[in-house]
Amino acid sequence: MGLDKWGFQTMIAEDFQDILGVFHQVQPKLVILDISLPYYSGYHWCQKIREISTVPIIFLSSASDKMNMVMAMNLGADDFIAKPFDMELLVVKIQASFRRTYEFNQQEQQLTYQQLSLSVLENELHYHQQIISLTPNETKILAHLFVHAEQKVTKEELMEKLWESEAFVSKNTLTVNMTRLRKKLADAGLSRAIQTLKGIGYMLVMSDEND
Secondary structure, eight states, rough: OOOGGOOOOOOOOOOOOHHHHHHHHHHHHHHHEEESSSSSOHHHHHHHHHHTTOEEEEESSOOSSHHHHHHHHTTSEEEEEEOOOOOHHHHHHHHHHHHHHOOOOOGSSSEEEETEEEEEETEEEEETTTTEOOOOOHHHHHHHHTTTTSSEEEEEHHHHHHHHHHGGOOOOHHHHHHHHHHHHHHHHHHHSEEEEETTTTTEEOOTTTOO
C-alpha cells in the first residue's frame, strides 16, 4: 500500500478465509478493510474483530455511498475513506486513530459523572452493574462529554477532538458515531443521557428518567 515509507510496519493478509486467524497471529494496532473481499465481505470481518477487540478499523473502499458508510460505522468501524484516495489523507487518518486510541494521558484513564464511570483505556462505560463496551471513537466522544458534563459541547469541538481537523471529516461521520453510542446507552437504560442541543451540539446530563 506504500505506508512503509511513512514509518508504518504493514502486513497484507493472504488467507481471506481466515482473516480472524491472521488478526490473532499478527495482533495489529490498526486494521484497514475493503468492503469487497474474497469469501466474506469486510463487513463480516469488521463485526468479528469488534467482538474481540477495540483496535481501530478503517474502511478503504470505492463503494463509498452513504448506505455503505453508515453500515461500516454501525458495525464498529472508526473511519471510512473513499477510493480513489489521497495517501496523505490516509496517513493523517491513521495517525489520528493512533492518537485517540493509544495516547491517552494518565489523568483521563478513569472519568466519573454521577452514577457513570468511564474506563478510557478499556473502552468501557460502567453504570450500576452494567458494563457497556465502546469503540475508541465512542470512548473519545464520552470522555469529552464527561469533562464538560452539563455543559454544551459543539459538534465542531467533537469533530476536532475525534479527527484532529474538521477538514477530513464527512458531515455524516459524527452523526453515525453518536447514533451508535446512543443506542448502546439506551439499551442500558440511559436513553436521555446525551441531550441534543438543536443547531449547537450535545450535552451529557443525568435526569430522573436515566436513573
